[in-house]
Amino acid sequence: MGFISNFFKGSENSSDVAKNRLKVAITSDRAVCSPELMEQMKNDIIEVISKYLDIDTEGLDIKVTKTELEDSSGTINALLANIPIKEGSRNFRKR
Template structure:
């Protein structure tokens, strides 16, 4: 037996699975990274009308929801994590 096999971190099967999972999510949603940036900018603009948010640390991503259970009905969903700096209504972005 090849010693290299024992120390190999990831099998090629695992690599394939990981790549496919990410690939298929973007395939199914049909959404490019450029479009994600545009969505992010627009969300920032809208939320900023009402509160001050931390745009540097906000995250937006598309996730396949509930992928523990089988069935293709796991609709992808847009998850936004937006840290709030100040809840005051009329706080404006600098």
């Protein structure tokens, strides 16, 4: 039966669904920071970066994700920060 339904469905089967859900859940489980700590860190990052760049604090996004190593030998958890710089601003301020 399984093969017939898979054949017609042509989409993900339930073991793939399980695997993908687990990967997402485990990645956030493994993140060393609690949401409160992440928020604090985000504010600190904004403070530091703002000294040097005009950044769009609204569009700023930081998260811990699993990232493929450059030599494809495996994956590691990495802090990913997406920090948009405001358009038209002089990027490097003179201090």
